[in-house]
Amino acid sequence: MRIFDPHIHMTSRSTDDYEAMYAAGVRALVEPAFWLGQPRTSVGSFTDYFDGLVGWEPFRAGQFGIRHHCTIALNPKEANDPRCRAVLDVLPRYLAKDGVVAVGEIGYDAMTPDEDSAFAAQLRLAIEHDLPALVHTPHRDKAMGTRRSLEMVTESGILPGRVVIDHLNEVTVGPVHDSGCWMGFSIYPDTKMDEERMVRVLAEYGTDRMLVNSAADWGRSDPLKTAKTATAMLAGGFTEDDVDKVLWRNPVAFYGQSGRLDLGDLDPAEPAATYAGNSVLRGER
Amino acid sequence: MNGELRKTLGARLTESGAQWLDAAAERIAADADAIRPLFPAAGRHCGRAQLDPEAGEHGWTVDDAVRAFLLTRLPLTGPALAKEVDDLYRYGDAAEKRGVLRALHLLDLGDEALPLVHDALRTNDTRLIGAALGPYGAAHLDPHAYRHGLLKCVFTGVPLAEVAGLRERRDAELARMFRAFARERVAAGRPVPADVWLVTDPEED
Numbered sequence: 001m002r003i004f005d006p007h008i009h010m011t012s013r014s015t016d017d018y019e020a021m022y023a024a025g026v027r028a029l030v031e032p033a034f035w036l037g038q039p040r041t042s043v044g045s046f047t048d049y050f051d052g053l054v055g056w057e058p059f060r061a062g063q064f065g066i067r068h069h070c071t072i073a074l075n076p077k078e079a080n081d082p083r084c085r086a087v088l089d090v091l092p093r094y095l096a097k098d099g100v101v102a103v104g105e106i107g108y109d110a111m112t113p114d115e116d117s118a119f120a121a122q123l124r125l126a127i128e129h130d131l132p133a134l135v136h137t138p139h140r141d142k143a144m145g146t147r148r149s150l151e152m153v154t155e156s157g158i159l160p161g162r163v164v165i166d167h168l169n170e171v172t173v174g175p176v177h178d179s180g181c182w183m184g185f186s187i188y189p190d191t192k193m194d195e196e197r198m199v200r201v202l203a204e205y206g207t208d209r210m211l212v213n214s215a216a217d218w219g220r221s222d223p224l225k226t227a228k229t230a231t232a233m234l235a236g237g238f239t240e241d242d243v244d245k246v247l248w249r250n251p252v253a254f255y256g257q258s259g260r261l262d263l264g265d266l267d268p269a270e271p272a273a274t275y276a277g278n279s280v281l282r283g284e285r
Numbered sequence: 286m287n288g289e290l291r292k293t294l295g296a297r298l299t300e301s302g303a304q305w306l307d308a309a310a311e312r313i314a315a316d317a318d319a320i321r322p323l324f325p326a327a328g329r330h331c332g333r334a335q336l337d338p339e340a341g342e343h344g345w346t347v348d349d350a351v352r353a354f355l356l357t358r359l360p361l362t363g364p365a366l367a368k369e370v371d372d373l374y375r376y377g378d379a380a381e382k383r384g385v386l387r388a389l390h391l392l393d394l395g396d397e398a399l400p401l402v403h404d405a406l407r408t409n410d411t412r413l414i415g416a417a418l419g420p421y422g423a424a425h426l427d428p429h430a431y432r433h434g435l436l437k438c439v440f441t442g443v444p445l446a447e448v449a450g451l452r453e454r455r456d457a458e459l460a461r462m463f464r465a466f467a468r469e470r471v472a473a474g475r476p477v478p479a480d481v482w483l484v485t486d487p488e489e490d
Binding site: 090093096 | 321322325326328329376378379380381382408409410412
């Protein structure tokens with residue numbers, strides 16, 4: 001079984017996680033830029049973070065046989081901080097990078113006017129850079145946030161097929177399904193969605209435009225939730241081909257729209273054991 | 286050197302890659318700012334394979350050579366050139382940073398780019414560490430920094446064959462450092478990289 005986790009924050013995870021993910025079948029992932037738990041106070045701490053997403057983290061993932069890509073954006077929460085807004089001005093430099101396969105996470109947190117303008121500006125950047133967009137939906141007032149996100153997508157002129165609306169659940173999936181946007185689901189230990197509920201959503205809405213992720217980060221989360229959902233799908237009557245579609249071909253198709261997804265030379269069996277000198281595997285520092 | 290670089294690349298580029306490169310070089314020669322969006326796109330248009338298929342994994346790649354060639358086309362000198370090179374490194378992903386490091390000796394920078402070499406040597410990314418110890422690093426690093434760069438190479442598995450200046454710059458202090466490193470490895474029951482003996486005599490204490 002090959003797995004592509006379309007949303008996971010590896011910066012916050014350990015090398016044990018990389019090993020366990022590889023053993024479970026994960027061969028590729030996308031790490032969206034988001035917030036770090038601790039609010040940032042300057043543009044510099046964003047650019048250092050972005051540098052890690054296009055520098056150190058892909059190198060680290062490569063040591064474990066996993067291909068790393070990322071998305072870059074000013075996240076909705078920090079779009080409200082005047083000290084961070086100027087991040088919007090440096091985004092074009094990063095959106096030109098090889099490993100950047102979408103603009104994201106953009107969208108809403110508390111649905112403020114500042115979030116409106118950052119969201120609209122970054123959808124424009126996605127169009128200008130010919131990149132798909134990854135839209136986070138809020139934890140609070142999620143149904144309203146999802147509806148307003150879809151309106152923003154329509155107003156921007158970006159094609160719905162180039163947008164994923166993420167962190168959906170049974171309540172919010174319907175309108176996104178009808179919009180033509182891709183549907184993202186984050187499978188968490190006890191919030192958002194679980195594997196069984198995900199299987200029921202797939203049974204009701206089908207496997208087209210469906211993306212399943214672990215969204216694992218520094219909070220209570222599980223980087224193997226993609227593999228566990230695959231197992232639950234098989235137990236729930238889906239075929240191996242359905243699993244491959246949802247957990248590999250769909251994310252490849254969505255992020256492949258960037259033209260920058262590089263999955264060449266990925267050996268499905270062996271990690272890149274000698275890749276670039278093994279500097280993380282051996283832990284020689 | 287620039288003509289040589291372009292000639293070497295000629296054999297390794299597809300027709301569309303070569304067209305992209307020549308158009309990019311022309312645009313940069315006419316307007317330095319044009320390099321900013323072109324520099325990150327080099328691998329996508331021209332490829333990322335080893336430039337010399339016989340060379341090891343730490344040798345130049347096609348996109349390294351493309352980026353080096355583009356840098357030599359910048360119509361800038363002095364502080365303006367140093368600033369642009371510094372920005373391309375600062376905002377570069379790992380491949381772009383490596384491309385800048387590869388090209389430093391081809392550009393008239395004096396010692397202005399030394400901070401970039403130090404930055405790369407502070408990383409744990411072996412591709413950057415190796416590239417930092419190219420001809421520019423070998424010519425400009427002070428003896429202490431150069432020795433520590435070499436020690437970091439044997440520590441992280443960057444072959445010393447990929448490093449510039451070893452024959453001219455190895456000295457008694459470097460040999461002492463390598464012997465101490467070898468002793469620590471032996472004490473830990475771990476293998477000693479063969480490269481250590483390029484610098485120090487295995488029979489010496």
